[in-house]
Amino acid sequence: MQQLLDGILEGLRLLFTGDAVLWEIIYLSGRISGIALVISAVLGIPFGAFLGLARFRGRRLVQAIVYTGMGLPPVVVGLAVYLLLSRSGILGHLNWSWIPQLFTVPAMIVAQVIIATPLVVGYTMAAVSEVNPDLRIQVRSLGATPLQITLAVLCEARLGIIVALVGGLGSIISEVGAVMMVGGNIEGSTRVLTTAIMLETRRGNLDLAIGLGMVLLLLAFLINFGVTQLQGKGN
């Protein structure tokens, strides 16, 4: 109990005294997950909207693949990206400049995009599917083009889409398996909150580990609080 209290106090001290190492880790975590989320949103929202609105042969199969992707274990994603990007991997051996190298920030972003995108697609699809189908016909009757109909539906489903983004962010900012495998937890370069917590725990620096854990929890709380506020406004 005392250790936990000490950890919390230490965490607060590090946070509010502007500890450079801690803030660097927070900044890097936010940057990696933020960029990964933006890419996932750009890929996932249009695709999720398409799956929610369009009817085509094989749609159920694609949906099943998306749902499977939503439950991808991060460590498996990490392994897959590792195998792809390693020197002897399918992409790594090509040695093209635009292909990210292992143990770099871009490799971590690739892994997080793979984890977050199916979540964004799946939640967006569900949100769009729940929009009253009569509304699409009504909007079309008012003279909307297919793009305008899609935008109207997305606008109606905006709260669900925000939840999709939060779900995606929550999954990547708190995962450890993939970033550890492809990032390597290199100090000052690829060390993020989750890998730092793991390292400090192993080192026996439980105070710092608890402090980092508190920061992670605080971030999760702030994000979710923001969402509930938005939902309150939406209702």
Added chain:
Amino acid sequence: MAKIYDLQNVKRVYESRTVVDIDTLEIEDGEILAIVGPSGAGKSTLLRLLNFLEYADSGLIRYKGQEVNAQLPLDFRRQVTTVFQRPALLQGSVEENVVYGLRLRGKKNGKGEVLEVITRMGLEKLRRARARTLSGGEAQRVALARAVVVRPAVLLLDEPTANLDPYNISLIEEVVREINRVQKTTIVLVTHNVFQAKRMAHRIALMLSGKIVELSRTQDFFDHPRDPRTRAFANGEMIY
């Protein structure tokens, strides 16, 4: 009067069931045409065909001389709009709903028109109210305002006053008659209510099992029906 729609041998089939089977139907520019008939007669499907929301499986529909198909230009599509029985309103305020059709058309200076229509529909006090909190009658008035503000050449009404109270029915009917008279908007009104058809329409068509049984001027429809089924329907008897 010139004809605005011309339908020839139009069939619409859902899973081997023919829901619309019209040999010929001409709708005149500027008229109020009521389409009456029992549930399942194909009235709403006919409206969807007239609004280009779906297409005939065979036959020909012409709108202002232009063949109706998936390639119909957007300018033509935007001349026709429908008010449905169940108004589907967007999230946001009454005003945001009413302005929506103008926004789709890229019109940014429609504030005056929007306020005018909102006032005409008796919605001025609800202007900033959330559309989803309105009663059925208020919501239907918003739906009608949203359709009217874009000044359509053709306004299609699918049971617009079903389940509404007398005040809302009276207001909606009055506004519809007014835009027909002032703006020369062609109105196609689908209704179960034969008395509403009598109050509103210049001509009435009776639809049964996807076919137009009789189409005549309103007075003739009631006073000199040609078909015994028309007489039965006009007398309020059930026809199935």
